[in-house]
Amino acid sequence: MTEKKKIAWVTDSTAYITQELAEHPDVYILPLNIMFEDESFEDGVDLTTDILYNKIRKQKVVPKTSQPSVGKFAELYEKLKTDYDHAVAVHISSKLSGTYESSVNGKNMAEFEAEVVDSKCMSYAITTLINKGMEMAEAGSDYKEIADELRQEASNNENYILLGSLEQFYKGGRMSGTQYLLGSMLQIKPIIRIDTSTGEFELFERVRSEKKAVKRMIELLKNSYEKNIISQVQIMHGNLEHKANELKEKVLAEIPDLDIVIGEISSTIAVHAGEGTLAMIWNNKKR
Known part of the structure; x- marks a missing residue:
């Protein structure tokens, strides 16, 4: 039986996904949804910013956004359970999206030991926190220590x-x-x-x-x-x-x-x- 890896890193599509994160085998990104009147897309999966801007210009309609469902998160955490001991998830501010809450409920449903961190921000601020977490993991910190440090770091x-x-x-x-x-x-x-x-x-x-x-x-x-x-x-x-x-x-x-x-x-x-x-x-x- 292959040994489990220690920590999986989970985030959402509001983060700035650098090439390093995109190619990292332990990073998992759940996309938010973008809904126009007649169709729905997954951010970064089947919708690029170019397509988005074109649609807004042409349709003169501002689409709506919604967080990934609790079910999507539960499914991901269930999958991670087989390969990892723990996960650290860093998400868009809980005051700006329900993504953080979906992630917490999803890991509870999957009964997986994950720490979910509210970045209190979005975009590259999330990226910075994940990079910091990875450095700490390299240095031997455990997932709870990492999450506590990232929560402190978010206010900086x-x-x-x-x-x-x-x-x-x-x-x-x-x-x-x-x-x-x-x-x-x-x-x-x-x-x-x-x-x-x-x-x-x-x-x-x-x-x-x-x-x-x-x-x-x-x-x-x-x-x-x-x-x-x-x-x-x-x-x-x-x-x-x-x-x-x-x-x-x-x-x-x-x-x-x-x-x-x-x-x-x-x-x-x-x-x-x-x-x-x-x-x-x-x-x-x-x-």
Whole structure:
């Protein structure tokens, strides 16, 4: 009989899946669902962001998203039981999606020893936590220790987002009608963030133009950089690679040695944030 591997890593399609994670034999990704009026897709499986943006442009309809079902998670954990001792799952903030809850209920149904971690965020912040967990596993930490550390680590994340579409964000129920009206009437470019103490979206600042908003985000990064050790900054975008590259150059002009990764937001995030979204994410480690 083959010996079981120690830890499986579970996440969802709101995470930024690097090539390393995509090719890793112990990483399992459950996709969220994206529903248009006439058809349903699985994020990253049968729907790319290109197809998504095209459909939204043509149909002028914002699709809905839903978490993977408890049954899907139970099925996955049941399968993992045969090959692994434990699992560590890291998911999108429980305040933004029911995915975390589905994962918890799924592992309980499968009666599998898994620790489910609320990232209090999404996108590359999840990736950072999984990478940290894997390093800890390599160093010999057990799955409970890893999960406890990742829960602590989640609050060290800092993120700022310039939405590509105020309208989509509003239609997805992520902002009040008043905020939407003010933003669209006054042509304000709001900087939003996910507050990692609550895991919820909040309006961080109203800025008059995209140029000023980008400048402000770099300022916020510099403030954090002075107080913390920041090993990497992730610039995430919604079909806006040229602007992501411009932002990278601007950041490097201020902080020359910083490691900067550019990546694209997943389809699920793009449904709410919209094409043209630009975000910066980093992890603060106290000096």
